[in-house]
Amino acid sequence: MTRIVVVTSGKGGVGKTTSSASFSSGLAMRGYKTAVIDFDVGLRNLDLIMGCERRVVYDFVNVIQGEATLNQALIKDKNLENLFILPASQTRDKDALSQEGVEKVINDLKEMGFDYIICDSPAGIETGALLAAYFADDALVVTNPEVSSVRDSDRILGILASKSRRAVMGETPVKEFLLLTRYNPKRVENGEMLSLQDIEDILRIKLIGVIPESESVLQASNQGLPAIHIKESDVSEAYQDVVARYLGEEKPLRFTSYQKPSLLKRWLGGK
Amino acid sequence: MSFLSFLLGEKKNSANVAKERLRIILAHERLNGDNGTSDYLPQLQKELMEVISKYVKINPEDIKVNLERQGQLEVLEVKIEMQQKA
Numbered sequence: 001m002t003r004i005v006v007v008t009s010g011k012g013g014v015g016k017t018t019s020s021a022s023f024s025s026g027l028a029m030r031g032y033k034t035a036v037i038d039f040d041v042g043l044r045n046l047d048l049i050m051g052c053e054r055r056v057v058y059d060f061v062n063v064i065q066g067e068a069t070l071n072q073a074l075i076k077d078k079n080l081e082n083l084f085i086l087p088a089s090q091t092r093d094k095d096a097l098s099q100e101g102v103e104k105v106i107n108d109l110k111e112m113g114f115d116y117i118i119c120d121s122p123a124g125i126e127t128g129a130l131l132a133a134y135f136a137d138d139a140l141v142v143t144n145p146e147v148s149s150v151r152d153s154d155r156i157l158g159i160l161a162s163k164s165r166r167a168v169m170g171e172t173p174v175k176e177f178l179l180l181t182r183y184n185p186k187r188v189e190n191g192e193m194l195s196l197q198d199i200e201d202i203l204r205i206k207l208i209g210v211i212p213e214s215e216s217v218l219q220a221s222n223q224g225l226p227a228i229h230i231k232e233s234d235v236s237e238a239y240q241d242v243v244a245r246y247l248g249e250e251k252p253l254r255f256t257s258y259q260k261p262s263l264l265k266r267w268l269g270g271k
Numbered sequence: 272m273s274f275l276s277f278l279l280g281e282k283k284n285s286a287n288v289a290k291e292r293l294r295i296i297l298a299h300e301r302l303n304g305d306n307g308t309s310d311y312l313p314q315l316q317k318e319l320m321e322v323i324s325k326y327v328k329i330n331p332e333d334i335k336v337n338l339e340r341q342g343q344l345e346v347l348e349v350k351i352e353m354q355q356k357a
Contacts, residue, residue, distance in 0.1 A: 147289050154297050191284035198290045202297060 002110040004117045006136035006174075008160075010152030012123030014144045015181035018217055019239075020120035021049045022228035023140065026243030028083035029228075032115040035074070037086040037105075039132035040122035041096055044088035051078060051224025052085055061089035064101030070108050079229060084114075095127060102131050125159060134165050138175040138246075140208065144182045145194040150202060153178075157205065177208035179242065184213045185258035196256060209242035211235055212255040302345070312336050319349065327353060 007020040017038075024036035038046035041061060047053040052075045058068035063086070070086075077083035086105070089096060109117050121132035133139065139160055143153040160174045161167055167174070180196055187193035200207055214235045220227035228239040234255045241251045316336045323329055335350040 147293055150293055151296065151300075154300070158301070188286070191286045194286050194289050194293075198286065202290070202293050 002114055002117060003137050004106065004119065004135050005138045005140060006119045006121055006133045006160075007140045007142060008121040008129065008133055008156050009142040009149070010123065010125065010129075010156040011144075011149045014142050014149050015211070015217075016123070016142050017045050017049050017120055018221065018227060019140060019142050019179060019181065019211070020046060020118055021226035022236075022239040023243060023246075024083060024116070024118040025077070025080060025226040025228050026239055027116050027118075027246075028077065028080040030243065030247065031082070033082045033113060034116045034118065035084045035086060035109050035114050036118040036120060037132075038088035038120050039097070039128045040120065041088045041092055041128055042090065043122065044090050046085065046120050047075075047087045048224060049221055050085050050226060052087075053224070056087045059087045059089040060105070061092045061096045063105055064097065070105060070112075079225075097127060097131050099131060099134065103135065106135050125155065129156075130159070130163060133160055133174075134163070136160070136164055136174050137166070138177065140177050140179045141203070141205065142179045142181055143199060143203070145180060145184075145188070145196075145199060147194075150194065150199055153203060157203065176205045177246070178203055178205045179209055179211070180207070181211040182213040183210045183256065185256055189258040196253075207253075208245050209238060210253055210256050211238045211242075312338060319351075323351060329354065 005023075007016050007023065009016050017040075020036055024034050028034045036046065036050075037060060038044050039060075040046075044059075047056050055075050058073040060073065062068040063070050063073045074084040074086055077085060106117060119132040119136065122128040133156075139156075141153050141156060143149050157176060160176060164174050166172065178200065180199060183196065184193055188195045196207065196210055212234050214233065216230045216233040216235050217227050220230050220235075227233070227235045230236045238255055241254060244251050316331075316334055319336070320329070320331055320334055323334070329351065333352040333354070335348075335352075337348040337350070339346045339348060
């Protein structure tokens with residue numbers, strides 16, 4: 001059975017594409033045949049984050065409009081054997097996506113034996129975002145510990161509960177997971193940042209992971225390498241935990257509490 | 272520490288402020304749902320106006336409809352001012 005996962009948030013710049021890239025890579029590392037689709041028509045970026053921007057020939061809209069086959073448009077990931085990227089169109093306008101077209105692509109991917117289809121949603125609540133969410137079985141709601149992001153996430157949860165295919169058809173609802181990103185335990189400790197408990201209390205959905213704020217995310221995107229591949233970084237470990245929890249494994253939360261650096265470390269110039 | 276911060280005028284914990292603000296605004300927005308249930312207020316006001324006008328003479332601005340949230344309760348307040356008979 002293919003599982004369709006939307007990575008969404010409402011607000012822009014919170015880490016949807018970063019999370020889509022790492023989450024899909026993580027699933028592929030576990031041996032699952034995974035496709036990741038960029039729904040951000042006109043503002044595609046998944047290709048850059050995955051480091052395949054120069055290999056884009058055909059895109060999602062070409063496939064929907066019958067100008068290319070799905071096989072022609074799917075780009076094989078450079079790091080992982082069973083990961084494929086379907087880039088968004090950079091030149092078309094956002095109304096180039098249609099529900100029927102998206103449905104056909106998703107059904108074709110299912111027939112090709114993909115285990116997971118990850119839909120990287122654009123920001124906002126317009127066509128692209130609605131279509132990315134429509135076919136979802138599960139949703140990763142990417143949220144920063146910041147008021148506007150939490151509010152927009154709440155709005156997206158409302159949309160998943162009312163406008164997704166599962167909601168419209170009256171099936172079991174989309175499984176919603178909270179993915180907190182850019183979390184800074186030190187600022188939480190100082191009372192300058194919403195804590196994960198605060199956000200869980202407010203949004204009331206299951207927490208699937210906390211990604212700490214980290215320099216390695218920028219390092220990763222600079223190189224076009226999903227952050228999960230940055231060896232021994234907190235971010236990589238945190239994303240691997242997210243994948244493990246998604247697959248049903250028990251993993252305690254990490255990187256969520258602040259340890260004061262020792263005096264010695266501070267003397268030696270640690271942070 | 273706490274005595275010191277008292278003397279220095281403790282900075283308010285801004286995360287708590289954020290949480291409280293979010294709690295209030297989201298309670299309000301969730302209630303209004305996707306289409307905003309309070310959208311019905313103008314229509315309600317118009318229809319009330321029609322019904323009441325059958326019996327007494329009033330002006331549109333004499334009817335005030337207001338939806339308010341008080342804790343867990345939602346209060347729909349309808350205020351109709353009757354004109355004094357001359």
